[in-house]
Amino acid sequence: MATGKTEKARRVRQNDLRDGNLRVKGENFYRDAKKVKHLNMYKGGKAVRNAKGEVIKAAYLQDTKAPTARVDPNRRWFGNTRVIAQDALSHFREAMGDKKDDSYTVLLKRNKLPMSLLDEKDTAESPSARILETESFEKTFGPKAQRKKPAAVAGSLEELAQATNDDQTKFEEKQDLNATLGLMGGVDTDEFSAEAKEFIFSKGQSKRIWNELYKVIDSSDVVIHVLDARDPLGTRCQSVEQYIKKECPHKHLIFVLNKCDLVPTWVADVLFVNMVCLLQLWEIDFANYCVISFWNGAVACCAPFWSQRPGGLGLYELNESETWLFRSKRPYIRTTASCFPLLTFQAAWVKHLSKDYPTLAFHASITNSFGKGSLIQLLRQFSVLHQDRKQISVGFIGYPNTGKSSIINTLRKKKVCMVAPIPGETKVWQYITLMKRIFLIDCPGIVPPSTKDTESDILFRGVVRVEHVSNPEQFIPDLLAKCERKHLERTYEIKGWNNSTEFIELLARKNGRLLKGGEPDETGVAKQVITDFNRGKIPWFVAPPQDTEERTGEDKKAGYKRKRAEREERAEAAEQAEYEAEQEHDLLPKKQKV
Template sequence: MGTGKKEKQRRIRQGDTRDGNLRVKGENFYRNSKRVQFLNMYKGSNDIRNKKGEIVRGADLQDRTIPTARVQPDRRWFNSTRVISQDALKHFREALGETQKDSYQVLLKRNKLPMSLLEEKDRSDSPNANILETESYSQTFGPNAQRKKPRIAASNLEEVAQIIQKDNEQYEEKQELNATLGLMGNQEDEDNGWSNVAKEAIFSKGQSKRIWNELYKVIDSSDVVIHVLDARDPLGTSCKSVEDYMTKETPHKHLIYVLNKCDLVPTWVAAAWVKHLSKRRPTLAFHASITNSFGKGSLIQLLRQFSQLHSDRKQISVGFIGYPNTGKSSIINTLRKKKVCQVAPIPGETKVWQYITLMKKIFLIDCPGIVPPSTKDTEEDILLRGVVRVENVTNAEQYIPSLLSRCQVKHLERTYEISGWDDATDFLQMLARKQGRLLKGGEPDESGVAKQVLTDFNRGKIPWFMLPPEKEEEEKIKEESKNKERIKKRSNEADETSQEKKTKTS
């Protein structure tokens, strides 16, 4: 349809009988405003000259005229900055620093606060590098230059030694972190006679990469993290490396302690531990039971307060972390009043994380038990914390002496109805003969009885607990005073007997 004849034939063929001029190829043939603007862009790209050849108007992006480089006098240029005095900055750091460290106060809208000012420190020394102390100007830049770049890392031999020592420490820490799977594997160096190679494979449970990934998922998905502790040994079942990780990487998330299994310890011991741990984090005592629980109302009320703090969100998520067999899934079942999580008196029952709805605005997240690797923990500590399944341990009788040292004799006598043993071997033999657990030839089954005693210890059939540091000091003072009184009584009795003998002889 390039000519008028073809256009006319097309209109006849299509039955278009409208009056009007036929559009023929030429000017404005099927051309809209966008096309015209596009073509004018090419026309206006050249410069315009007069008769003499002088440029009247330069081409686009080729104008050589210098613009007036004057900033508009507007205060909006300075709205994004603020200058304060050093006294005000010091007051801000002290006030906000105390609030940030206090676990009972919450900073709302942290994104609108200059939190970076708390980490910055004023440098008293000059930031200028002492280049000439390292190498002279002639050796670096002159005709006798020996290096292309000056070495400004250290100015004397002492600084070189410090830098080398620091690099070695960083390398060792990196090697330890690689061996313990990530940020939370801060091990404390201590030569206690144990090595990772010498330990059995069963004592590495709770440290696999899969479980660490589950823990990271729970921490990332939670607004409030509940650290579940065993009331019998709260310090032994606390994950210090996880707390340090959250303090450094996720300071905006709330972390609280829950002392579970408080029914296995006396009331004054649970109250003392709550008082001791409350100095670090908010702490609650709890007894997980669907029918007869303790501390359930306090925990739900605390979670509702956290949901009110995050009123801008539709719901909040609460994650449960801690050692295996501390009762994380049991607490969730207690809050829901029914069995929504699989529970068992053995470690490692929870395999993956799972979401549970508590109420409209609060969701609970169950997490597998995690065991932070540490060189300070011995095999006895790991076994007696309930981390390992006792039936899979070889030579269980070797851990009975440490168990007897933690328990009182009267509790063992009351539980097994035996008395008068001398050592751990004698204890196992007496218990085996009482229960009739004998091997071929009438020999006592020490290994089987030892596993039974360890199982009873972990499941709470044998009473035992650890005292807080304050109570331990008080008990030591009381024992010392009792020992002094006994010594005085003995000395007084000895003096009385000696005087009686003198009177008789006289």
């Protein structure tokens, strides 16, 4: 017998005919309170109308008739609500000026003071505040008014040329910012005609992608700007940074230099080494130069092409018969007692970018990552600083194929985002849970429009899929200019080319990529070379700019070394002259000796 029939018979036998829902007095016999609430949910939220369609009862929060409001006749309504003295305002302005430009200072709580009072126009250093010093009221208005002299833009041709260059730079920055604001839904009052460009090089600038970026920025408390360590300034979206600084000043922005394994250690990593034990390796010979670096807690020997910085820290010249390596797992390596101290130094790009925002070096890898602990610790600090929030969201933005999804997979230590070595794999934004109070947001790659970027720059930054590029041979000369000749010779094992055409022909014949009649496949070989360039097979990087202070210090050191060398040369010359004089004195006959 079925279970339902048995239960029904039990209820009839025990005179228990209730179905679990209470009946409400006055309701329909066939509807209980639960069913009535369910039907009222469908009926609710709408205005009640009569047969003529007139609104008898407005919907919830839709009534246009407001009750008569009465204001309490109190003089406090017409007085100042908050008053601040001028000296207190000046003190607050000075304190904010000291901390505003510090990239490692976080504003936790804003005062109710209007921040517009802290603008430069109210300070004594602003041009508007010093107008009475140059043009007094008596000399401008009244009977003693003097004729106003025309204000000259420049006093010489050099100043005029410099002013023209500055105006051109400001115009280009304004043009890029207006284009970015136009894509992000802002107001673009200036209409500039864009340069004619192939459609494939406009990837990353569609409305769909910028709408995704807007959602990520709007939903994030911390924005991580992922940069390519090989070209940080080229993959930096400065127009987006200005937008965040202007429209969302309460959001935190940090830089992450990804792919730092593709550049020398002195470019992207931060070394903290006190004492290094050397291991001697036999039967293997590298180049004459070898770079030493710390990698994920283990010391490793880096690639030979990382010796591009002659005389830099961490660069050691080796003999041809011996090579030094660190912590290798090969069985024929034995330890020596040689130890030497290394000084601590900071990477150039990290030091340069840290002036604007906090910067971290990172290597995205699920099994062997670098910088993961530092990034997680930084995110934990942000979560601790914002204790008033239940959780914080961290958004990842940047150029396509810079490793945003790979960093998220590294932090989670498993594959939670789709990754690929081609741009455009991430289509929409995605929420990922890192911890209980920290959420990660993945964003598609964006390419801010810029008047300075050429088609070669866009292609070499990995924005465009190489297989969709027509006539890729035209970009090979720019590629050869970015790379050193010895790196290409070591990578492809070819020598003796004078231009890009000969390089493609030699590589095509070496790899056997020939067309009908023995002609080299220039298009296919060019696409392969560009792919190797973007994926890190060909070593290249943009050298970081050198600061003026560092340059001055190095010039002073060079001057000291030069003066010391001159003193040593003079001392050696004096010793040599004295020695020669003694030799001549010894060779003289005894009668001529004094």
